[in-house]
């Protein structure tokens with residue numbers, strides 16, 4: 431799926447900032463400065479998501495929302511509304527009109543990326559998310575029963591307990607997609623309940639919402655430290671709770687899916703390792719180097735995960751190459767070389783059928799491309815070589831140079847860097863990625 435995001439905002443600074451953040455997280459942002467321009471672009475570009483500022487110079491954000499939601503070609507596009515005010519009535523109106531989520535300015539990197547990722551993730555798994563099991567820890571009978579009633583009405587399965595002790599016991603089973611707790615419980619302080627839940631969790635990914643009448647900043651900070659994901663003030667706004675529940679169950683689903691996929695990928699990496707004894711831990715190391723370089727270059731969230739998976743799988747196609755050729759100590763002849771080259775395409779074919787791995791499969795296909803066009807299999811050049819491919823390519827090359835091979839011993843790190851720098855002057859590598867590598871050398875020592 432194309433990860434196109436349309437940003438409608440009249441503030442140029444915001445357009446630039448959000449565009450930049452999204453690009454780094456692996457999305458392709460399109461921008462519009464007015465409401466009409468935004469509607470136009472939405473129809474033309476069919477983005478996977480729209481970020482809509484509620485205050486626009488020509489028509490209001492709510493009008494844009496309404497127009498997009500009534501037009502046949504744009505009505506299914508999820509919209510996240512952006513507001514500059516923390517208590518904006520228009521936000522709640524937008525939510526009632528069907529906006530997917532909202533954010534309040536100033537938007538942080540993590541927050542924006544996480545919300546955008548949730549939209550794309552939940553689109554890929556339409557229909558799921560609700561019916562999820564929720565644990566409610568609330569001592570007040572009135573609050574507990576009205577909460578449970580609402581949640582059941584939205585399709586969740588609810589388990590309601592009244593004390594912190596029972597809550598911790600239930601939560602430790604790991605069977606809940608979201609935990610909702612009152613900050614003031616009769617037996618244990620809410621923050622301590624959260625801390626204990628976090629300490630018993632296996633994956634540490636259960637989203638926790640704390641309902642509180644305390645709204646002081648200090649309390650919130652204490653709460654975030656203990657592991658609360660979202661605070662909601664009592665009395666609870668049902669509209670807001672519903673939105674938060676929806677995104678948190680998706681978040682839980684996303685973390686779980688990524689965790690499971692990563693486990694499967696490490697099984698495959700182990701298999702490559704066993705079959706291909708000449709390059710110990712090569713794939714794992716390329717994955718780690720790719721992530722380190724990506725972070726230095728400002729890649730975020732999903733983008734880092736992509737780099738990790740692509741690195742871990744980049745040479746999976748070697749499983750389909752004759753083992754005698756791969757382990758041959760001397761130089762390869764032309765026919766043997768032609769065989770080895772095919773590992774990129776084999777790799778792509780092995781991975782491509784996995785749901786959600788199309789982008790990773792493409793990086794695997796291209797991990798031997800160079801920006802001067804001298805690589806394979808498609809002789810891509812310049813901009814055709816994506817940032818991810820550039821990063822994985824450098825990670826792969828550096829790891830290979832600094833490891834023993836059947837046909838030569840390992841180069842020292844300075845020698846390896848010297849070789850890569852010379853090749854960069856010849857136009858093969860991206861100087862920006864090589865600079866990131868140079869800055870990361872110490873970190874790479876410990877892999």
Ligand SMILES: [Fe+2]
Nearest residue numbers: 744745797798
């Ligand atoms: Fe390779």
Ligand SMILES: [Fe+2]
Nearest residue numbers: 712744745826
């Ligand atoms: Fe490799």
